Amino acid sequence: MIIQLWNSLLTTVPPQHLSARKSPRQARALATVEAIFEATIQVLLSEGPTRLTTTRVAARAGVSVGTMYQYYPHKEALLYAVTGRYLDAIAEAVEKACRASHGAPLTEMSDVLVKAYWDAKTLKRNATRALYLVAMEVDTAALTEGCIQRIEAATAAMFASAPDAEFDDLVLVNHSLLNMLFGTVRSLFTREISPAIANRLGDELALMCRAYLEAAKRPAGAPGR
Amino acid sequence: MIIQLWNSLLTTVPPQHLSARKSPRQARALATVEAIFEATIQVLLSEGPTRLTTTRVAARAGVSVGTMYQYYPHKEALLYAVTGRYLDAIAEAVEKACRASHGAPLTEMSDVLVKAYWDAKTLKRNATRALYLVAMEVDTAALTEGCIQRIEAATAAMFASAPDAEFDDLVLVNHSLLNMLFGTVRSLFTREISPAIANRLGDELALMCRAYLEAAKRPAGAPGR
Amino acid sequence: MIIQLWNSLLTTVPPQHLSARKSPRQARALATVEAIFEATIQVLLSEGPTRLTTTRVAARAGVSVGTMYQYYPHKEALLYAVTGRYLDAIAEAVEKACRASHGAPLTEMSDVLVKAYWDAKTLKRNATRALYLVAMEVDTAALTEGCIQRIEAATAAMFASAPDAEFDDLVLVNHSLLNMLFGTVRSLFTREISPAIANRLGDELALMCRAYLEAAKRPAGAPGR
Amino acid sequence: MIIQLWNSLLTTVPPQHLSARKSPRQARALATVEAIFEATIQVLLSEGPTRLTTTRVAARAGVSVGTMYQYYPHKEALLYAVTGRYLDAIAEAVEKACRASHGAPLTEMSDVLVKAYWDAKTLKRNATRALYLVAMEVDTAALTEGCIQRIEAATAAMFASAPDAEFDDLVLVNHSLLNMLFGTVRSLFTREISPAIANRLGDELALMCRAYLEAAKRPAGAPGR
DNA sequence: TATGAATGAGTTTTCATTCAT
DNA sequence: TATGAATGAAAACTCATTCAT
Numbered sequence: 002m003i004i005q006l007w008n009s010l011l012t013t014v015p016p017q018h019l020s021a022r023k024s025p026r027q028a029r030a031l032a033t034v035e036a037i038f039e040a041t042i043q044v045l046l047s048e049g050p051t052r053l054t055t056t057r058v059a060a061r062a063g064v065s066v067g068t069m070y071q072y073y074p075h076k077e078a079l080l081y082a083v084t085g086r087y088l089d090a091i092a093e094a095v096e097k098a099c100r101a102s103h104g105a106p107l108t109e110m111s112d113v114l115v116k117a118y119w120d121a122k123t124l125k126r127n128a129t130r131a132l133y134l135v136a137m138e139v140d141t142a143a144l145t146e147g148c149i150q151r152i153e154a155a156t157a158a159m160f161a162s163a164p165d166a167e168f169d170d171l172v173l174v175n176h177s178l179l180n181m182l183f184g185t186v187r188s189l190f191t192r193e194i195s196p197a198i199a200n201r202l203g204d205e206l207a208l209m210c211r212a213y214l215e216a217a218k219r220p221a222g223a224p225g226r
Numbered sequence: 227m228i229i230q231l232w233n234s235l236l237t238t239v240p241p242q243h244l245s246a247r248k249s250p251r252q253a254r255a256l257a258t259v260e261a262i263f264e265a266t267i268q269v270l271l272s273e274g275p276t277r278l279t280t281t282r283v284a285a286r287a288g289v290s291v292g293t294m295y296q297y298y299p300h301k302e303a304l305l306y307a308v309t310g311r312y313l314d315a316i317a318e319a320v321e322k323a324c325r326a327s328h329g330a331p332l333t334e335m336s337d338v339l340v341k342a343y344w345d346a347k348t349l350k351r352n353a354t355r356a357l358y359l360v361a362m363e364v365d366t367a368a369l370t371e372g373c374i375q376r377i378e379a380a381t382a383a384m385f386a387s388a389p390d391a392e393f394d395d396l397v398l399v400n401h402s403l404l405n406m407l408f409g410t411v412r413s414l415f416t417r418e419i420s421p422a423i424a425n426r427l428g429d430e431l432a433l434m435c436r437a438y439l440e441a442a443k444r445p446a447g448a449p450g451r
Numbered sequence: 452m453i454i455q456l457w458n459s460l461l462t463t464v465p466p467q468h469l470s471a472r473k474s475p476r477q478a479r480a481l482a483t484v485e486a487i488f489e490a491t492i493q494v495l496l497s498e499g500p501t502r503l504t505t506t507r508v509a510a511r512a513g514v515s516v517g518t519m520y521q522y523y524p525h526k527e528a529l530l531y532a533v534t535g536r537y538l539d540a541i542a543e544a545v546e547k548a549c550r551a552s553h554g555a556p557l558t559e560m561s562d563v564l565v566k567a568y569w570d571a572k573t574l575k576r577n578a579t580r581a582l583y584l585v586a587m588e589v590d591t592a593a594l595t596e597g598c599i600q601r602i603e604a605a606t607a608a609m610f611a612s613a614p615d616a617e618f619d620d621l622v623l624v625n626h627s628l629l630n631m632l633f634g635t636v637r638s639l640f641t642r643e644i645s646p647a648i649a650n651r652l653g654d655e656l657a658l659m660c661r662a663y664l665e666a667a668k669r670p671a672g673a674p675g676r
Numbered sequence: 677m678i679i680q681l682w683n684s685l686l687t688t689v690p691p692q693h694l695s696a697r698k699s700p701r702q703a704r705a706l707a708t709v710e711a712i713f714e715a716t717i718q719v720l721l722s723e724g725p726t727r728l729t730t731t732r733v734a735a736r737a738g739v740s741v742g743t744m745y746q747y748y749p750h751k752e753a754l755l756y757a758v759t760g761r762y763l764d765a766i767a768e769a770v771e772k773a774c775r776a777s778h779g780a781p782l783t784e785m786s787d788v789l790v791k792a793y794w795d796a797k798t799l800k801r802n803a804t805r806a807l808y809l810v811a812m813e814v815d816t817a818a819l820t821e822g823c824i825q826r827i828e829a830a831t832a833a834m835f836a837s838a839p840d841a842e843f844d845d846l847v848l849v850n851h852s853l854l855n856m857l858f859g860t861v862r863s864l865f866t867r868e869i870s871p872a873i874a875n876r877l878g879d880e881l882a883l884m885c886r887a888y889l890e891a892a893k894r895p896a897g898a899p900g901r
Numbered sequence: 902t903a904t905g906a907a908t909g910a911g912t913t914t915t916c917a918t919t920c921a922t
Numbered sequence: 923t924a925t926g927a928a929t930g931a932a933a934a935c936t937c938a939t940t941c942a943t
Contacts, residue, residue: 065925177430290907480928505914588726667883751939
């Protein structure tokens with residue numbers, strides 16, 4: 002049951018050729034999969050994307066290549082799975098935070114969103130950095146879009162519930178805000194920036210978001226469309 | 227004047243192992259190098275980064291592999307050169323726009339910056355999309371940083387000349403703004419977005435920047451530090 | 452006993468970059484490595500050193516290139532391994548013969564040495580000729596020196612035990628004798644010489660060695676240094 | 677005329693496919709050829725046989741590849757020419773020394789021979805070491821044999837004129853002696869040996885030759901065949 | 902005649918994937 | 923089911939040789 006939940010979070014259904022061969026049924030298998038995932042991140046970080054080979058991942062995970070291929074029919078499927086699980090966690094964290102902030106003032110919503118996304122990324126700092134590296138190599142665009150859409154739905158619902166704000170085009174503003182948020186955070190993780198500076202830039206990011214939302218909202222007392 | 231001196235200093239000098247083997251001397255050779263550059267972009271876009279092979283690039287450029295290796299000792303050096311030339315053009319465009327806006331009102335500066343960066347990227351749309359793809363694979367981090375620093379110097383100088391605004395920490399705000407600008411634009415080019423929507427998002431981006439700068443500037447009449 | 456300890460110490464340990472990737476564990480793998488060794492010799496003899504390519508060796512061995520690279524990280528490592536095994540056999544044969552002749556008359560020692568070396572080389576006639584061909588291309592100098600030192604130790608010990616001879620400078624004479632022996636034999640194998648003539652030259656070689664040792668030994672009754 | 681002499685010393689007529697394209701006619705061309713020869717040796721010594729490329733030789737010689745190919749139709753021809761000239765010089769030196777020692781006592785003949793050969797090799801120490809490196813790669817066996825035969829003829833004639841010695845089989849002894857001389861010297865140049873030790877070994881080599889000749893000559897008073 | 906840009910066959914090496922044990 | 927040896931297509935890179943200028 003846990004397993005099923007584990008998979009079902011993906012709104013995006015993986016295309017046939019990218020799906021895992023089998024879901025881990027036993028505890029041992031689960032541990033194996035876990036080890037493989039972890040190994041993938043490790044190798045990516047320590048060796049770089051071009052040296053990410055199936056053999057190396059298997060070795061690092063402590064299993065044989067053959068075993069790995071029993072779970073994932075090819076390299077792409079593996080990366081697809083790792084990425085999927087990661088994005089799932091991010092999306093869920095943001096969704097949860099948004100749900101909890103329905104009805105809050107706009108400024109608070111903004112801060113909550115930034116903090117949730119930022120914290121989720123920082124919590125999985127390794128994975129975050131590692132997966133930015135392969136994002137373009139594998140066909141994970143669909144996965145990313147799926148994640149974005151989940152988050153977009155969550156934030157749109159949240160912003161729609163703001164008691165102190167209305168927008169002429171909520172969808173556009175929301176999309177634009179998220180695009181900025183994702184892009185900016187990506188920059189911060191991709192470039193080699195000291196944690197201290199990164200934190201100050203994180204604060205500025207929060208300020209940006211608030212300022213943008215303020216600027217984008219319909220002037221108080223203005224009529225709806 | 228100081229700024230100009232700075233710029234040339236900041237121009238990143240390629241590390242030994244990434245530099246080109248020789249520069250084209252004859253007209254024929256120049257055309258060859260040009261064709262190789264163009265082919266690199268083409269292959270990247272049509273085949274994706276993992277299928278970017280030296281053979282394919284050479285074939286697309288209409289030259290033999292050997293010829294390519296006469297100019298670039300290996301794939302990395304080629305990508306480094308292509309990236310370098312591209313970033314140079316971007317940085318120069320922004321620098322020029324900034325110089326022309328010294329003394330303008332803050333809002334105008336913001337718009338000018340966004341427009342200059344956006345236009346430069348859009349003008350080289352193909353290269354832009356193509357090079358985002360390889361950015362992580364090759365060691366172009368240094369190049370990117372060099373480009374960023376050139377732009378940062380140019381914008382800092384511009385913002386310092388704004389008659390209607392002062393900042394408590396210009397460097398931080400400037401850095402933060404650019405980080406957002408670069409990240410957001412990256413997102414827009416990386417994801418598959420229709421031009422129409424991209425343009426609307428571009429407008430929102432301009433709004434964001436203005437709003438952030440307004441929010442970050444020291445309240446009128448407030449004392450300096 | 453001291454000598455034996457020495458021998459094992461002198462066995463040249465391959466430098467990191469030239470050592471084999473893994474040793475064959477299963478019977479199948481052992482046969483594979485054996486085939487690769489044999490194929491190396493064959494290709495060397497039939498095609499010459501410049502046409503000794505990894506592909507050709509693999510093909511002749513009846514395995515795929517990939518397999519070869521599982522055992523040897525590159526061509527040099529392969530040649531190093533082949534050479535090492537060959538030199539080991541030679542050194543061992545000579546050592547054994549020397550040990551068996553301790554205490555014999557000088558003339559007999561000389562003949563035994565020449566015969567042992569000559570026979571060992573002749574027994575592996577193909578390998579002998581093949582490896583002379585690559586000796587200069589690969590960095591096998593260390594291996595060769597190691598082999599020489601083993602032999603030198605063995606012969607020095609033997610000559611020191613001669614009841615009918617003493618030398619002013621045993622080390623020099625020994626070294627000089629071996630240098631001549633190795634060089635002369637090399638000439639005989641390298642040049643295209645008919646076996647009949649080669650045999651006669653082999654006899655002359657034995658004569659040379661005896662004559663040199665006679666000439667070099669301290670006159671009977673002369674005092675030691 | 678000098679040029680003709682320069683070529684004619686070769687007893688061995690180069691096979692069609694290995695001969696130079698044209699002999700240098702003008703002083704400038706002569707200098708060019710000289711530079712190419714010198715460059716070949718240099719590259720061989722500094723880069724090793726596998727890095728001996730036509731481009732590198734041309735560059736080191738200060739000419740373009742194209743020019744080099746005007747003199748030598750291919751790499752082999754170049755190496756053939758370099759080797760040929762070198763061997764010629766060696767053979768000539770030995771021949772001259774032998775001619776001068778006709779009628780001398782056997783022991784003196786022996787010493788003269790060793791010294792002449794040794795000195796000739798040492799005088800061209802660089803070339804000697806360099807050419808041992810390529811000796812096996814190119815088809816220079818014929819050249820070497822030619823050189824050997826010239827020397828063999830010279831020494832045979834010399835030994836035949838010895839007043840104090842006769843041999844049962846002069847040809848065999850002569851051949852055997854030279855084979856030993858060549859091989860031993862090769863060993864001394866090939867291995868990395870300090871000049872001091874090399875000199876002592878050189879003395880031992882002279883002793884060897886004398887001893888062998890003494891041992892091989894027909895006992896005084898014994899009847900001829 | 903000299904040059905050096907261009908050629909492309911040939912080499913080394915890697916690595917995703919299969920399959921006998 | 924797990925293993926890891928074997929595979930071989932495909933990649934990067936070299937270099938002898940040619941030929942337009």
